[in-house]
Amino acid sequence: MNPFSAIADFSTFFFKSIFISWQLNKSKGRIFNQIYYVGIGSLPIIIIIATFVGLVSTIQTSYQLIGAVPRYIVGSSVGRMVMIELGPILTALMISGRCASSMAAEIGTMRVTEQLDALETMAINPYRFLNLPRIVGTFVALPILTVIAEFVALICGAAYAHKFLNIPFNVFNYGLTHFFVTRDFFGGLVKSLFFSIVIAASGCYFGFRVKGGAREVGKAATYAVVTSSILILVLDFLVALVIFG
Amino acid sequence: MIEIKNLSKRFDSLVVLDNVSFEVPEASLVVILGPSGTGKTILLKSIIGLSSVDQGEVVFDGISVQNASKKEIYEIRKNIGFVFQSTALFDSMNVRENIGLPLYEHTTLSSKVIKEKVSKILAIVGMSGKERLYPQSLSGGMKRLIAIGRAFALDPKYIFYDEPTTGLDPVMRDKVVQLIIDLKKNYRKSGIVVTHDLDTAKAVGDEIYMLKKGKIGKLKSIGKEGYG
Numbered sequence: 001m002n003p004f005s006a007i008a009d010f011s012t013f014f015f016k017s018i019f020i021s022w023q024l025n026k027s028k029g030r031i032f033n034q035i036y037y038v039g040i041g042s043l044p045i046i047i048i049i050a051t052f053v054g055l056v057s058t059i060q061t062s063y064q065l066i067g068a069v070p071r072y073i074v075g076s077s078v079g080r081m082v083m084i085e086l087g088p089i090l091t092a093l094m095i096s097g098r099c100a101s102s103m104a105a106e107i108g109t110m111r112v113t114e115q116l117d118a119l120e121t122m123a124i125n126p127y128r129f130l131n132l133p134r135i136v137g138t139f140v141a142l143p144i145l146t147v148i149a150e151f152v153a154l155i156c157g158a159a160y161a162h163k164f165l166n167i168p169f170n171v172f173n174y175g176l177t178h179f180f181v182t183r184d185f186f187g188g189l190v191k192s193l194f195f196s197i198v199i200a201a202s203g204c205y206f207g208f209r210v211k212g213g214a215r216e217v218g219k220a221a222t223y224a225v226v227t228s229s230i231l232i233l234v235l236d237f238l239v240a241l242v243i244f245g
Numbered sequence: 246m247i248e249i250k251n252l253s254k255r256f257d258s259l260v261v262l263d264n265v266s267f268e269v270p271e272a273s274l275v276v277i278l279g280p281s282g283t284g285k286t287i288l289l290k291s292i293i294g295l296s297s298v299d300q301g302e303v304v305f306d307g308i309s310v311q312n313a314s315k316k317e318i319y320e321i322r323k324n325i326g327f328v329f330q331s332t333a334l335f336d337s338m339n340v341r342e343n344i345g346l347p348l349y350e351h352t353t354l355s356s357k358v359i360k361e362k363v364s365k366i367l368a369i370v371g372m373s374g375k376e377r378l379y380p381q382s383l384s385g386g387m388k389r390l391i392a393i394g395r396a397f398a399l400d401p402k403y404i405f406y407d408e409p410t411t412g413l414d415p416v417m418r419d420k421v422v423q424l425i426i427d428l429k430k431n432y433r434k435s436g437i438v439v440t441h442d443l444d445t446a447k448a449v450g451d452e453i454y455m456l457k458k459g460k461i462g463k464l465k466s467i468g469k470e471g472y473g
Contacts, residue, residue: 026349113336114329115335117329117333118327122347123323124350125319
């Protein structure tokens with residue numbers, strides 16, 4: 001399939017999954033399940049990642065800036081770095097690895113074991129039954145996870161700066177809040193909304209496209225992660241261009 | 246009544262269905278007999294619109310599947326239960342959820358009523374008390390019975406069985422055969438049974454057709470010559 005056909009096919013699949021009768025009363029249970037799976041289920045790993053993001057970004061920033069600029073600039077730089085870039089993108093990449101792969105594997109297995117056909121024979125639209133809850137669930141959960149990741153990263157960064165870099169909390173906080181621009185925070189959130197769509201849509205898309213057996217299911221999981229990771233980076237650039245460019 | 250008119254389908258040079266025509270009258274079971282790999286499952290999936298055909302038409306109670314919109318096809322399918330050879334039970338759902346799913350999706354019944362209906366269905370298929378089990382903890386025969394229960398859940402007019410007794414031990418096979426007969430006699434379920442098992446065909450079929458090399462023909466009696 002050439003790139004244009006692939007994009008058209010992917011887009012068609014996405015719109016088929018969204019522009020259908022939502023039947024919320026019948027879908028809400030599965031939507032909450034997905035919010036729980038993507039959100040609560042990913043929380044431990046997101047907290048671990050965010051902790052190290054906060055620590056490393058504080059170390060790197062102080063290494064480059066201390067001595068050249070006032071110390072509160074460390075708080076400002078770490079804050080903007082985490083909110084604009086590191087928080088949204090690392091959270092998205094982590095969720096892509098965890099959730100896009102499992103969505104593709106689960107739906108792919110359902111495909112090869114005729115469970116998707118079973119849905120069709122029961123007059124249940126598989127796009128509504130399987131894709132919609134995953135896309136909506138990820139759309140809700142990812143921005144919340146991103147905010148939590150940013151909060152954890154900043155707390156850990158501030159704690160490290162206080163303990164090892166001789167930058168008191170109030171100085172770090174001054175840099176963080178004094179130069180705070182709401183666009184930084186909401187720009188990161190807008191990114192995470194776009195990322196959530198490509199993560200869930202990739203997982204569902206490659207799961208639906210499985211033909212064959214276990215080997216193809218494995219391939220679908222890999223394609224889902226690789227594709228969503230690439231799309232996350234492309235969208236990161238495009239959204240940055242629009243909001244911050 | 247289901248009318249299958251001149252269905253044809255081929256994969257490249259391989260002709261799977263060649264002008265296949267037959268009818269499924271009210272309250273009767275039609276058996277499609279044939280060796281493995283002759284396209285019986287493709288025929289069944291083509292009839293229900295899951296698999297496309299190159300030419301021909303399937304008419305359910307006056308409505309043509311080939312000319313129907315997606316919404317109309319879904320309406321037709323609500324009147325059909327489909328039992329897959331692989332059972333296709335949802336492995337992330339327990340028995341109660343598997344059987345209750347079509348009721349939950351297509352009716353406005355409360356959870357309590359659905360629960361009661363599922364219990365009744367389980368009693369009919371001889372699987373009472375298995376509500377909380379997941380498919381992976383069921384034997385092949387038990388899965389088959391649950392799959393029949395799920396197909397029966399919406400009280401459809403027709404039930405299609407794809408190799409319902411394949412791979413079962415004689416006791417379980419007799420149980421499944423008896424259940425198919427009971428559903429027809431007691432609940433007037435018409436349908437199609439696709440099988441390569443002569444005993445099953447003889448036991449359940451009101452009319453028996455043989456599908457071979459894409460061609461279909463009605464059998465008057467079954468003997469060893471059935472496959473000849």
